[in-house]
Amino acid sequence: MTVRNRRRAPHATGTKRRNPRAERDINRSPSAMTGGTGPTGRRRYDPRAARGQMADSGRRRLDRSGRGQTVVSMGSAATTQSAAEPRPIVIDQPAFYILAVPDCADGRPSSQDRDILGAARTLADAGNGGAVVALDFGGRAALGPLGADRVIDTSSVGDDYTPETRMACVIAAIDLLAPAHVVFPDAGINGGDLARRVAAERNQPLATHCQRVAGDQVISRVDGTKSEVYCTPPLLIAVDAESAEPVAGAPREGRIIEFETPEVDTGIRDLGPVPVDPASIPLAEADFILAAGNGVRDWETFHELSRALGASEGASRVVCDAGDMPRDRQVGASGTIVNPRCYVAVGISGAPQHLQGITDVENVVAIDVKANTPMQKRADLGVVGDASTIMKALLRRLEAKHEAA
Ligand SMILES: Cc1cc2nc3c(=O)[nH]c(=O)nc-3n(C[C@H](O)[C@H](O)[C@H](O)COP(=O)(O)OP(=O)(O)OC[C@H]3O[C@@H](n4cnc5c(N)ncnc54)[C@H](O)[C@@H]3O)c2cc1C
Known part of the structure; x- marks a missing residue:
């Protein structure tokens, strides 16, 4: 057996010995060695100071915002630059078309809209050389990054209730x-209802409540979701929420196709939307969510605040497990993936399973007694303090605003 004497005197063999610690410290900036002195008398390294210098020295900072922006400092003047955009994929001569009809309510693609563009992409790629064409009633959404090779701009139709148009x-x-397939979201008046109208008008079969879309097969839920039906994909396909994957990877070209919007005089006059109780809106469709976590104890104030804000209520799994909120309000990987315009997380630490449910949310506000939780790091606006105190302060502000109006 060979035993190595690790405490052998330096240079005992005549070879120069390495000192990895000293080498590491040479590479570290002297001003980063500000973490005090350790028990052995060595100066400690302060990673925070080093991170601060990374930004000042022009090296890239980690971008946790997910918005593809990189803060770069050039000399003393810091500038903000867009990270290099990947080149869009262009299909000049498509072998065939797949038409996708996202809802894009308020000009914003919902998570289900992203999913149906993903389903259309699957069908286009399965057939080799297919192109996805998105019919964009919203007219304001960038659909190329979501998988559309072509876009038909029908924004002149507007957001009004115009089913015949x-x-x-x-x-x-x-x-x-003459697309091979037309894919709709199976939800709401502009998705599920529109698909059924087109099917009736064209006398075509429609695969409804599709749970899975592949090139050679669609699986639909029937019989009150008790049974599944497998069939080859028909012309018209309506896909349920959470039943396809959004497109990942390089964006598509999103080239605009010239299109004359048909004029239809239906005699319908849209008198505007009727206010609905936000509590009755399914989480996947909610535009504004106030979500409660384990840090919420004052439930009366939480419900009062959600009513005052006109927000739909969401919750973490811990809260649903405890029975403080119904299961259908759970946000996250094993709950609902949400995509509201604004998500206010009250007393939610931001476990990975919860954050998976809010990946695409534009604006996140975190209220927590701690400043360094994963949710606070994910948030665009972080509020540090007791949930009950902050919720009551918000209520007072809202009341004052209403009185002033
Ligand atoms: C397979 C699997 C799937 C899961 N799926 C999901 C899912 O879909 N959704 C989900 O949410 N979780 C899910 N979880 C659970 C997840 O891992 C976490 O346990 C859960 O999200 C934690 O919930 P929370 O943030 O409310 O609670 P905690 O982690 O306990 O966080 C509570 C937060 O409240 C703060 N707080 C405490 N007191 C106050 C106060 N007075 N005022 C303000 N803030 C305060 C604390 O600082 C803390 O940040 C899953 C777990 C597993 C294993």
Whole structure:
């Protein structure tokens, strides 16, 4: 057996010995060695000071915002630059078309809209050389990054309730492109209802409540979701929420196709939306969510605040497990993936399973007694303090605002 004497005197063999610690410290900036002195008398390294210098020295900072921006400092003047955008994939001569009809309510693609563009992409790629064409009623959404090779701009239709006009647009697009498949979200008046109108008008079978879309097969829920039906993909396919994956990777070109929006006089006059109780809106469709976590004890104030804000209520799994909120309000990997315009997390630490449920949310506000939770790091606005105190302060502000109005 060979035993190595680790305390052998330096240079005993005549070879120069390495001192990895000293080498590491040479590479570290002297001003980063500000972490005090350790028990052995060595100066300690302060990673925070080093991180601060990384930004000042022009090296890239980690971007946790997910918005693709990099803070770069050039000399003393710090500038903000967009990270290099990947080149869009261009299909000049498509072998065939897949038409996707996202809802894009308020000009914003919902998570289900992203999913149906993903389902359309799957069908296009399965057939080799297919292109996805998105019919964009919103007219304001960037659909290329979501997987659309072409976009038909039908924004002149507007957000009003115009089912016949929308149906005429879809039928005109079918006549123009002769797509292999048309994919709708199976939800709401502009998704599920529109798909059924087109199916009736064209006398075509429609695969409804699709749970899975592949090139050779779609799986639908039937019989009150008790049974599944497998079939080859028909022309018209309506996909349920959370039943396909959004497109990942390089964006698509999103080239605009010339299109004349058909004029249909239906005699319908839209008198505007009727206010609905935010509590009755499914989480996946909610525009504004106030979510409670384990840090919430004052439930009366929480419910009062959600009513005052007009927000739908969400919750972490811990809260649902404890029975403080119904299970259908759980946000996260094993709950609902949400995509509201604004998500206010009260007393939620931000476990990975919870953060997976808010990946695409534009604006996150975190209220927590701690400043360094993962949710605070994910948030665009962090509020540090007791949940009950802050919720009551918010309520007072809202009341004062209403009185002043
Ligand atoms: C397979 C699996 C799937 C899961 N799926 C999900 C899921 O879908 N969704 C989900 O949410 N979780 C899910 N979880 C659970 C997840 O891991 C966490 O346990 C959970 O999200 C924690 O919930 P929380 O943030 O409310 O609680 P905690 O982690 O306990 O956080 C409570 C937060 O409240 C703060 N706080 C305490 N007191 C106050 C106060 N007075 N005022 C303000 N803040 C305060 C604390 O500082 C803390 O940050 C899953 C776990 C597993 C294993």
